Amino acid sequence: MSIQIVNMTHTYMPGTPFESTALKEINLQMDQSEFIGMIGHTGSGKSTLVQHINGLLRPTEGKLVVYGIDLSQKNADLKKVRSTVGLVFQYPEHQLFEETVEADIAFGPKNMGVTGEELKERVHEAMRLVGLREDTATRSPFEMSGGQRRRVAIAGVVAMRPQFLILDEPTAGLDPQGREDILRLVQRLHSEGTGVLMVTHNMNDIARIADRVIVIDYGRIRFDGTPREVFSHVDELEEMGLDVPDASKLRRMLKDVMPDFPDDLFDAEGVAAYLLQRMRGDRHDE
Ligand SMILES: Nc1ncnc2c1ncn2[C@@H]1O[C@H](COP(=O)(O)OP(=O)(O)O)[C@@H](O)[C@H]1O
Ligand SMILES: [Mg+2]
Helix, strand or coil, X not given: CEXXXXXXXXXXXXXXXXXXXXXXXXXXXXECXXXXXXXXXXXXXXXXXXXXXXXXXXXXXXXXXXXCEECCCCCCCHHHHXXXXXXXXXXXXXXXXXXXXXXXXXXXXXXXXXCHHHHHHHHHHHHHHHCCXXXXXXXXXXXXXXXXXXXXXXXXXXXXXXXXXXXXXXXXXXXXHHHHHHHHXXXXXXXXXXXEEEECCCHHHHHHHCCEEEEEECCEEEEEEXXXXXXXXXXXXXXXXXXXXXXXXXXXXXXXXXXXXXXXXXXXXHHHHHHHHHHHHHHHHC
């Protein structure tokens, strides 16, 4: 029930003048019990990394084992990998192509051999989970708004019932309500036992909901730990061109006036609780 990556390197177009190494000696172990957030500047290698995990890209060097299937081997069972690990691409709505919402959502599970009543049930369950109304089933995805199309695309992956779900910037470009809905869906799938790896630029979201954060920088892993650990490196993250959670910025400001302010408070509630406790404590001292 896990994903193991050992010394994995990926080079695009090796042996040509365009050769570029996008991942360098990646070592990672990810478990189905986890909710992992992945961050990194544009071009750092996040999409390249996640595409390896469901077999779309092959490691140039190193080893990758997904739920017992060794993807470094040429004859690896890719079909099995893709039904175990679901990948929601960046801007997945650009890849819709069927005439109706239900046909689009059914595409993945149908390819896995699911038919008849079970197929119908999966499509409708997935629609419910992503918050699509029943009466949209027969509509054309192309007549829907961007946010609704994103839901259709995510439902198509959810309908395959993956054990591990990877989402590459699933909330990019959505309005706050759309973003909140997608996050709630992912949290729900995780609480029901699905492993999650979510690539995102939204630091406040990741600080709030992930239990592990991985930071990629120029194809290498720079930090890998709890949000508390990772977001204590405010200055280094900013040097990498990354944003940090608002509470981390607040903490840094407070540290200027309270040099002993703890380094590891990264969420608004933690900062507020500490301040309150401290104000009460100071009053007792008078
Ligand atoms: N199909 C490709 N062919 C050649 N180079 C690529 C390809 N896809 C990505 N790259 C390069 O690999 C690096 C990592 O890209 P990517 O994995 O898309 O990063 P991210 O998702 O973090 O923005 C970048 O330098 C990018 O230009
Ligand atoms: Mg990307």
